[in-house]
Amino acid sequence: MTFQGILVLDFLGILLLLQVLNLVRRGRLYVGYGVIFVMSIVAAILIVSVPRALWLVTHLLGAVFPTSALTLAALGFIVFMLVYILTQLTIISNRLATVVQELAILRAAEESKNLPSEFDGGGVRKGN
Amino acid sequence: MSQDNERILIAIPAHNEESTIRQVVEGVRRALPEQDLLVVNDGSLDETGSILRTLGVYTTTHLCNLGYGRAIQTAIKYALRNRYDVLITLDADGQHQPEQIQSMLKRFGERKADCLVGSRYVESHNYGAAPLGRRLGMRVFSLLTQIATRKRIYDTTSGLKIMRRSVFEPLTQWHFVDFHAEAIVYLLRLGFEIGEHPITVSERTAGQSMYSAISHIIYPLKTALMIFLGAIQADLTRRKRRQ
Numbered sequence: 001m002t003f004q005g006i007l008v009l010d011f012l013g014i015l016l017l018l019q020v021l022n023l024v025r026r027g028r029l030y031v032g033y034g035v036i037f038v039m040s041i042v043a044a045i046l047i048v049s050v051p052r053a054l055w056l057v058t059h060l061l062g063a064v065f066p067t068s069a070l071t072l073a074a075l076g077f078i079v080f081m082l083v084y085i086l087t088q089l090t091i092i093s094n095r096l097a098t099v100v101q102e103l104a105i106l107r108a109a110e111e112s113k114n115l116p117s118e119f120d121g122g123g124v125r126k127g128n
Numbered sequence: 129m130s131q132d133n134e135r136i137l138i139a140i141p142a143h144n145e146e147s148t149i150r151q152v153v154e155g156v157r158r159a160l161p162e163q164d165l166l167v168v169n170d171g172s173l174d175e176t177g178s179i180l181r182t183l184g185v186y187t188t189t190h191l192c193n194l195g196y197g198r199a200i201q202t203a204i205k206y207a208l209r210n211r212y213d214v215l216i217t218l219d220a221d222g223q224h225q226p227e228q229i230q231s232m233l234k235r236f237g238e239r240k241a242d243c244l245v246g247s248r249y250v251e252s253h254n255y256g257a258a259p260l261g262r263r264l265g266m267r268v269f270s271l272l273t274q275i276a277t278r279k280r281i282y283d284t285t286s287g288l289k290i291m292r293r294s295v296f297e298p299l300t301q302w303h304f305v306d307f308h309a310e311a312i313v314y315l316l317r318l319g320f321e322i323g324e325h326p327i328t329v330s331e332r333t334a335g336q337s338m339y340s341a342i343s344h345i346i347y348p349l350k351t352a353l354m355i356f357l358g359a360i361q362a363d364l365t366r367r368k369r370r371q
Binding site: 097101103104105107 | 168186187188189190191192194198201202205206209303
């Protein structure tokens with residue numbers, strides 16, 4: 001990789017790093033996700049900046065050119081993050097569903113207190 | 129009939145069923161006047177909620193739409209919490225005939241099954257009346273269920289079910305798509321007894337099916353995956369219990 005290329009990629013990496021840190025500071029990005037991004041960006045900067053590291057990664061991934069190796073690593077990272085984020089979304093969705101279900105049951109019990117006596121002890125109306 | 133001292137809850141999950149919910153609730157009240165009735169209003173955006181209020185029916189309302197499976201799960205949680213012995217679920221689209229529940233309950237009491245499914249196909253073994261796609265899907269789900277459990281359940285997608293208290297807890301401890309084939313496989317692999325009772329259904333006359341065009345493709349894949357995972361989960365649960 002040319003010296004100019006390394007400089008551009010490092011500059012972009014540092015900008016992204018600062019942006020991530022700022023988002024974590026402002027509470028817009030959960031610190032757990034922030035750590036993943038910080039570690040990944042630092043690793044990417046190191047791989048790009050140290051020619052021996054880039055050569056090692058290229059060799060390990062079985063790529064011919066360093067750019068191919070970097071693209072493959074980036075794709076792997078994106079897929080990993082996608083699965084991780086969807087996992088988090090599913091967890092949140094399950095938690096939300098549980099809250100909605102609990103709220104529905106509690107609200108129904110509360111509303112049943114105002115219902116006439118034809119409703120039984122469990123709060124359920126007997127059929128006509 | 130089920131034992132006289134058993135507390136029975138009838139639960140109807142409803143999502144945007146303004147055109148049929150009144151008829152279904154009144155039908156259930158006429159057919160089973162002694163039983164408690166609960167409607168789970170699953171985030172309906174139409175007039176379902178206000179119709180239920182005018183009917184004075186006990187309703188648990190989801191603030192947003194969680195889907196059929198979660199609505200059934202809310203009913204199960206409610207039944208569990210209020211110490212019901214038996215839970216009957218039926219659809220709010222008017223396809224099920226509440227008059228048939230009496231004979232199902234009788235059979236349920238006699239058979240001592242943990243869950244009895246109201247089945248459209250158990251007698252004829254013929255899916256002929258359904259559209260091709262659905263026919264194929266039901267045959268595949270039934271076969272997958274048989275492969276996973278060595279027991280043939282002909283109607284795995286029926287919403288009319290009678291469940292005993294013994295299955296309430298397991299059904300709240302895992303996640304299901306629609307409480308259909310995957311729930312049946314899960315319960316059978318856990319060692320519960322599931323049977324089928326012949327019923328007839330009316331065709332949906334109004335309202336919207338919960339299956340959209342895209343879900344006709346996704347749903348079978350989701351269910352097939354969940355049948356497979358349900359079998360694994362049941363085995364892991366059994367192993368955990370033994371330890």
